[in-house]
Amino acid sequence: DQQVKQNSPSLSVQEGRISILNCDYTNSMFDYFLWYKKYPAEGPTFLISISSIKDKNEDGRFTVFLNKSAKHLSLHIVPSQPGDSAVYFCAATPSGTYKYIFGTGTRLKVLA
Amino acid sequence: DVKVTQSSRYLVKRTGEKVFLECVQDMDHENMFWYRQDPGLGLRLIYFSYDVKMKEKGDIPEGYSVSREKKERFSLILESASTNQTSMYLCASSFPPDSGNTIYFGEGSWLTVV
Numbered sequence: 001d002q003q004v005k006q007n008s009p010s011l012s013v014q015e016g017r018i019s020i021l022n023c024d025y026t027n028s029m030f031d032y033f034l035w036y037k038k039y040p041a042e043g044p045t046f047l048i049s050i051s052s053i054k055d056k057n058e059d060g061r062f063t064v065f066l067n068k069s070a071k072h073l074s075l076h077i078v079p080s081q082p083g084d085s086a087v088y089f090c091a092a093t094p095s096g097t098y099k100y101i102f103g104t105g106t107r108l109k110v111l112a
Numbered sequence: 113d114v115k116v117t118q119s120s121r122y123l124v125k126r127t128g129e130k131v132f133l134e135c136v137q138d139m140d141h142e143n144m145f146w147y148r149q150d151p152g153l154g155l156r157l158i159y160f161s162y163d164v165k166m167k168e169k170g171d172i173p174e175g176y177s178v179s180r181e182k183k184e185r186f187s188l189i190l191e192s193a194s195t196n197q198t199s200m201y202l203c204a205s206s207f208p209p210d211s212g213n214t215i216y217f218g219e220g221s222w223l224t225v226v
Contacts, residue, residue, distance in 0.1 A: 034215075043116070044155070044217045045217070098160055099157075102147075102155040
């Protein structure tokens with residue numbers, strides 16, 4: 001039972017355009033969400049997070065949107081750069097637990 | 113900056129060998145984790161530890177054990193390596209849940225079992 005789903009295994013975007021990566025979850029107990037970026041042969045790097053009391057969090061070129069009613073979150077990267085090419089994982093956790101559930105990842109390719 | 117260091121980046125081991133993967137963090141985090149990452153399966157939790165000498169099984173603990181003798185160090189042990197344990201192994205650490213929910217990963221250890 002996959003509680004966190006990233007339904008798009010891959011995405012290609014032109015440099016300078018917007019990249020939108022999507023993530024759906026099923027467990028209503030999740031109240032904190034994170035995005036990680038992973039280059040090949042490296043560990044995931046924390047990008048941005050959002051608490052369920054917010055519906056948007058922004059950090060530079062990265063914005064995460066949370067739609068609690070739809071159990072959906074998305075990561076927007078504007079403008080996309082070739083260095084953004086990587087695999088992006090979303091993760092969710094219920095506060096107060098040690099449990100982080102990760103999606104299967106979306107491979108983003110930004111074309112120059 | 114948080115630093116999670118995995119001592120071995122690339123290992124090749126024979127079936128049946130005992131394998132140790134070591135991880136050290138420098139942020140005084142209480143929680144430490146071992147995940148494995150496989151294509152199409154995302155990150156799956158093997159074990160985590162919330163204190164010295166304390167451990168709990170994750171989603172896929174079979175064939176693995178862990179050791180946490182010091183707060184900063186968390187070891188993953190494959191008692192008898194098998195080819196289906198060929199994977200990328202990721203160590204991570206974090207503060208307790210009520211002190212922040214971000215976990216930080218090491219660079220990963222690529223293990224090939226032949």
